Each structure stands twice: as structure tokens, then as C-alpha cells.
Amino acid sequence: MRMVAKEVLFKILGYMHKKQIHDLIEKVLKDLGISQMPSFSVSYPPEAKFGDYTTNAALIAAKILKKAPMEIGEKIVSSIKYQVSSMGKKGIIRKIEVAPPGFINFTLKPEVIQKNLANILKQKDKYGSSKAGKGKVVVIDYSQPNIAKRMHVGHLRSTIIGQAIYDIYKLEGYKIKGVNHIGDWGTHFGKLIYAYKNFIDKKALKENFIQEMNRLYVDFNARAKEDEKLNDYAREETKKFQEGGKENVKIWKYFVRESMKEFDRIYKIIGVKIDYTLGESFYQPMLKGVISEALEKGIAIHSQGAVIIPLDKYNLPPFMIRKTDGATLYGTTDLAAVKYRVNKWKADKIIYVVANEQAGHFQQLFKAGELMGYIKGGIAEHVKFGMVLGADGKKFSTREGKVILLEDLLGEAIGRARKIVEEKNPKLSNREKEKIAKAVGIGAIKYNDLSQNRLTDITFNWDRMLDFRGNSAPYLQYAYARIKSILRKSKASKGFKLDSKLLKNEKELAVLRQLAIFDEIIERAGQERMPNIIADYIYKLANSFNAFYENVPVLGAEKDVRFARLGLISGVAIVIKNGLKLLGIETLERM
């Protein structure tokens, strides 16, 4: 019995509509004698007057049949009309039309989207979830800060894009493993250890570990310019620590411990929690095996004293896995990590959320992984994102000290939000103001990033990132808080009966239409690994809610209509909340 009820629920979700329409058209095309139909799309029309769904099937079929698109469109429509009439009450379509140049537009029966509201209110936090990924393991590699270095605005992108993709997949029912592949093994440790032994300022280190370590690194590089021998010393220190020299390992462990404390503090502020922290050091015991395996299989060769995997057949530079001095490097570690994730974790998919700049490295890595037999094409994927640029249009660079620390950015955001809360809502308790300031400030920063297509570079601009008006997280949070305020005032008893048929004016239907497609949006965002699709959707939903809010009274309406509208705005609140949660943005009862 329960199963039946659930199935009915799923049937009224958005993607079911789309699929139903798609199947219907396919069937009709077959009847028209087109069996080899190239793919056509069923999508949302740009304007409400074109209905709920639109398809370009007639335009494509016209090409094959060499007839006018409008003519084919009419044929398809009359055929569909016949099908629909035979479906009787069960059909979801109310109106079908052809519009020039040949689009076929479908308008659903209002009941279809009206009924969905009850579904939302019932599912609450679960609305939008699915079982699409059941049984599949996805590994997401994101954030990846470097030990003893500060996290700057560049790290933010990988961290929050990765977390958003993680949450989307989780909602779709995948078994998912988030990994923080921290940089805890590189050769820069030699420099740091040498500098630590020789020019450390212990007092400064105690006050602010990361800051002092950063100073040390810059200091070392400056001194090494004067005295080249320093680099040799550093190499020796690296070697000692990588070979397990007690003193250096102890220092290294101390670096790792202190850095992780710092990172965890920042992760806590931005609400990120990564399942596994498995840095480069974790894979060290496996590296020798990987190198000899590659040599035995004849995939790797010795070249100029190093060990490389030649990839010139694939038009790629060689992939180095052992340096002339015998040391391994990040490519070796990454290759071992691929093996580990596939063999140990049975990953069906590995997603690397790493900046654009490393596209070349990942091409090499994936090809090397395939040659080694660890992965088949397509299992590993580099989810790239653009750089954070300075006002000059150039990349932020540590050397020039132009970098903006993540912590400073977060602090500034919270501070600005706090000021506004103070203005808007002075009567709230300090504790609540703090909470609001955090949610608004952090939300604004995350949204500013996640609402943009991840592939394009973003320009760093304090005012832009921290604008709380317009298309921003606070705008969405504000719509949510308004709804909550209305609901508080309504004192609606929990058991009121929802008659969603009463929601029939244009503004109400527009909101309902938005609500019904949430699952399709999630699906697409997941497929394309594009969180901005979700951001864009919530923004549009909030827009349609605001238009409704300005024109349609809720509390002032007559009894049953009032209940229906309260139900509607509750639904909007649920979807805004669920959507923002996927972006890692909190919602607030008041702000």
C-alpha cells in the first residue's frame, strides 16, 4: 500500500511530465513514419504564454520529411490530441498548440501543478531528493589546501563548488565520499623546515602559526635569491624528512597539526565538512609499487635519469612519476590515489574540483590511469573552474603579496552584515544578530561564487561580493524570512485542509509552475556539475514569489483561499530552504 502511494507521488514530479511528453511525441512520430528520429528536446518555453513545456520536434522532423515545420507541427498536434483524448482524466495536458516557426507548446492541466503542492508540504526537507544514484559510488576531491600556507580566496572556489556538488549528489542518492587531498608532502617542506630551524620567530609563531609560516616562506625565498646554497640545504632537509629522519618528521607533523587546526576553523565558519582528509603523505607507501608496476607493464620508461610515462601518442607531454634525484612528485601521488579510489573504494566516478590551470595535468593523469588499467575513459573527471582575478585582470599571486586571505574576506562579510542587521533590526538579541550576520555574510560570499558559471574567471571585488541587494543570497534569505513572518502571524493550525485548486490566478500558477520543476533542476545541475543552475532557479522562484507577494494578499484573504495561499508560501519556503542548503547557504527565521 505504501509503495503505491509513493509511486503516485513521484508521478506528479516535474521530470515525469517531461518524460511523458517526450514519450508521447516519440510515439506520434513513429505513427507518422519517422522511426529514425534524431534527438529533439522537451524544455521550458521562455514565456508563460507559450505554456509549460515546449518541443522542437516538429522543426527537426520537418527537415527529415522536407516539409514546412508548421505543417508537420499541426499533424503532430492533431495526432497528440487524439492520444490525449483517449487518456481521458488521467492525461496531464490541457492544451497543445503550434507556434511559428514550428514549436509545439504544451499547457498542463492546472491540477497537475496544484496537486504537487501537497507533495511538497508532505516531503518537506526531502522534496527534491531522488534515488537516481542508488548503489553508485562517487568520490569528490575538493578544497586541497597546502599545509603551512594560508587559505586565500582561490581556495574558496574549490571548497564551496565541491561541497555543493557533494550535496547535490547526496540528495540524488549516490554513495558519496568527499576527500580533502591536502598538500602535505611537497618539496617546499624542505624550505620550510630549513627556515624553521634557522630563522624562526617563535613568539610570532605562537601568536599566528600560519602567518608566521607564510612570512618564513617568503623570507626564505628572498634569502635564497642572495645565497643559492640555501636551496641545496632545503633539498637536503626535504630528503631527510621524506626518508623518515626523526627530527624533520617531528617538525613536519607539527606543521600539519597546526595547519589543520587553522583549516578546520575556516571550514567551520563556512560550514564545510569533508569526509576524509587523505593528503599526499597518505599515498607515500604505495608510490614505489606504482612506479615499478608502471615500469614492468612497459608503460613507463627511464628518460634523462627520471621515470616518465610517455604520452606523445596522445598529443600530451610526458607524465613524470620519478625525478632524477629519485624523489616522487605530485603526479605519482595522484596516480596512486586514482588506484586507491578505484580499488579500495570501488569508485564509479571520481570528480576532481580543481582550477582550470591544471587541466593539462589532469589530462595526463587520466590518460596515465587508463594505460595502467586503473580507470576506463570517463570515470575520472576534472570539474574545472575559472580563476579569481584581481581588479587588474591578473591572477592573484602570493609572491607579490596581493593575495586576499579567506579569513579576512569572511570577517569583512560578517562585519558588513552585522552592521546592516543593527540598522534593520536593532531589537534582536546580540546572539541572534551574530547568527544572522554570519548566515548573511557567508551566504553572500558563497552565492556570489556559486551563482556564476564555474568555468568563467571571476573578478574579485569587495563591494560586489558583499552586496546584499539584488541577485544575492540575502535577497533569497529575505524572501524566506518574509514567508516565515507571515506564517508566524497566521497562527495556522497544523491540520488545516489544503485546497490547492483555489490557487488559480496567474501569480499563483507562476509560483506553482516553478515549484514543480525543482527535481529537474537538481538533476541537470548534478549532470552538468553546475551549481549555478540551482542558484538561478532559486532566484527565479524568489522573483515569482515576490511578484505574488506584492499583488496577492495572504492573511487578508477569505478562509479557504487564505489556507491555500499559506500552503503555497510554505511550499516556497521549503524549496528555497532545500535549494539554498544545496549551495551551503543557511536560511533564517528572521533577519
Added chain:
RNA sequence: GCUCCCGUAGUUCAAUGGAUAGAAUGCGAGCUUGCGGAGCUUGUGAUCUAGGUUCGAUUCCUAGCGGGAGCACCA
């Protein structure tokens, strides 16, 4: 030199090959006797250039111009 990415209103960003290229911000004009004005309505304003494919191109292809990134012993 080779490879990859990107050129959209003044600015910052959208746009699965589709209908009138959509927002935000800026500047201009409005909206309070109702639920939160961090809001709403409205005006202004853009696809780098030249070809090609297509019924249809911001999107795909070619060339050019402009910006950025990468190109074995860093990650």
C-alpha cells in the same frame, strides 16, 4: 613556438542550436491607509571582427584581433 580557456549593456554576470539575448548594479521615473522597502513596477543600454554550416548561431566550424592559463624534475 605548441596546446587549452575566455571575449555579451558603463560595470559584474546569465542564456540545454530556438521564440523579443535575461538579470544585477549604475543612471532616470514611480510604488506606504495589507502580510518585513535587504522589496516591487518601469525606462535606459550589449553578443570582438570577417566568413561558413543551419529553417534558426552568443552557442557549432574556419580565419583574424584582444585577454588569460599551461607546456617533465613545484603543487
